[in-house]
Amino acid sequence: HPLRQFMTAYKLRVTLVPILDILMLLAVRSYHASTDMSSSAIFWAAVIGSTALFSIVDSMQFNAQMVFFAHRVDPAIGGTYMTLLNTAANLGSTWPASIVMYMVGQLSVSPTCLMNNSGVETCSGGVEAYFPMQLVFSVLGCAWVYFLGSKVMQLASLPDDAWRTHLGEEDDDDDGNGEEGDIEQHQRKRLGKK
DSSP: OHHHHHHHHHHHHHHHHHHHHHHHHHHHHHHHHOOSHHHHHHHHHHHHHHHHHHHHHHHHHHHHHHHHHHHHOOTTTHHHHHHHHHHHHHHHHHHHHHHHHHHHHHHOBOOEEEEOTTSOEEEEOOBOOHHHHHHHHHHHHHHHHHHHHHHHHHHHHSOGGGGOOOTTOOOOOTTOOHHHHHHHHHHHHHHTOO
């Protein structure tokens, strides 16, 4: 099922991001500490590798999401429903990045830089908020999988009919039971009974 693939990719993302951040931190430190070609190669391999892995996981999630939406689209309103689902998904995946980048800027403390007598600037102090925030958001991502992963699987197990609007369905009044009979007939139809 598409949402199973989505959850697998989400778990990979929650696991990969902190690992890749640590790898990038080590690569940057190695790059700054040495001037030989091997540290430069390690740095660029880490950049390319992390970008490729993140792209693969992102594509897995996107494809699973699109398959899920395509299966659940109500034919009565077709493209409008698909557009609504895609818009909600796009908004949900883009606005957090802007907020996180704003928070990194607000929570980071710039170093204090002083110019000495020989004209060399020395900087001390300062705190980068990226890594503490990464830790917090990784824990939140794991908590989301733990507490809400079963809800996603519940959504996945719903029948296609649960996602339909039932627009344009004709009511059959052949049994003469009025509104109460219509409700029973509709429920039987939804459950596949005659």
